[in-house]
Amino acid sequence: MTDSEFESAVEKIRAGDSSGLREIYDAYGDRIYRIFLGKVHHHQDAEDLTSDFFLKLWECAGSHRSGQGHRSWLTTIARNMAIDHLRKSVKMMPVEDAEEAGLPPDTDTPETSVLGNMQAAELLSSLSEDEQEIVRLHVAAELTFREIAEVLQKPLGTVAWKYRNAIGKLQKRAKEGRLV
């Protein structure tokens, strides 16, 4: 969705036309869901949060300023909602419990998979929180490094560097066939 398409959708929302919200949902619903899933590690919670997100967007779309990068704006809202949710839920989910909590089932990866039987999600959990978030925002939410830098309020070079480092670590660990 381009900035102008987003602006046009926002105009519809301001006018009370839910088709504007639907357009944004079609374009970004899955990415928003992935951001939540990456944070809360729970399918049902991620769905609830996605629903809340679009209800909130319906209320606050008018506060979006023209010229403001809409993708990083949406991501910032989603990220803040996820952080609030985690604060409220008090407990953080241990990695071992992730499967029970609704993480993707432990299905076999294709034979061609270079990671073999190791779950990429499990590998990701071996990265630092910072690195995980950057990888998720880049790979799952499809944000550019510049947009991630805006969302996380970190220098662009640092974001790019951390991402490359994280991928390098995953590459090394996958080669070794072990988690560190």
Place this chain on the structure above:
Amino acid sequence: MTRHDVEQQCREALQQNIPDKEALWKRIEANLPAQPAQQPAEEPPKRKISMVYRTIAAAACFVFVAGGLAVWGLSQTAKNARKTETARPSYSNNVDFAGEQAVQEQAAEAPAEEAEAYEPQGEAAAPAMDEQALDFAGDQLYDGTAKSEEAKRENKLTYAQLKVPQTTEIAAVTDRSKLKTGDSYFTEESVLENTFAIVKAEVLRGSQEESSGVMTYTLHVLESYSRGEGPGVTLTLSTSSPYLMEKGHVYYLPLHYDDSIPGDWELSYADAPQIECTQDGKILYHSGWATLLQRQSIPVVCEPQYDSDFFYDRMYLTDSTALEELLDVWASMQ
């Protein structure tokens, strides 16, 4: 396995869509209030200012302008007085600003229109550089000196045309003859292999030790990429590199860590100019950086730093995003 493969695996693992997107939409739609709350984009609040405040503000402006003119008059008098002096006080004890003095002398000797060439390049230069991805920047960039005329014929820029802080305070040096390069050959691979950290840093000050000729720089680290614990926010760096770093200028510095002396950082390769940042998002580098050279770049002619400086005409300017590729190459060596 390549990095691309790993990224692809992550993508497959992470790009999970909403299980039932249509059902979720119906749920959202069912909960939508009839009308969204009207929250127009934030505008700066308008403040009511009474006539009394306006009068006070006007009076304050008058006092400020009158005071400013008086101060300006004094500063002009002082400036004129300074022009008659042949040397300036230095920010470090017992050292001369050799480069600064040279610039001042040149500026003083040059006619007014040539003296403008010593000013940092204005906004006119930046758009031309941005357009066509560093395509040749055009006539307006040339300052009319013989060197730039020559550079123009050869489709090059000169260092003076780059948007860097005004070169008035070169890091202090007393004796350039004490600064010699080594004879090791620069290769990107060998330098990066030897590099423990790469920092982006601004030169706060520099001074030369009289006996050894070693330059000591104090730098403010703006960004730091490191294989372990990197240098702190303030970095003190000693080097005998004849390629002087200038006060107020910003550089990317590949650094080597000497395990035997805790906290002792050294330039990974001191026998060449370091990568310099311009104020308009470009980097100036020498042709030894093979990764950077792959990016679209324009040649830049610099002043030779010493007699056998063979880098001065091997400098290139490119966008600073190229540095990410260099960092990538370095990271892949870890």
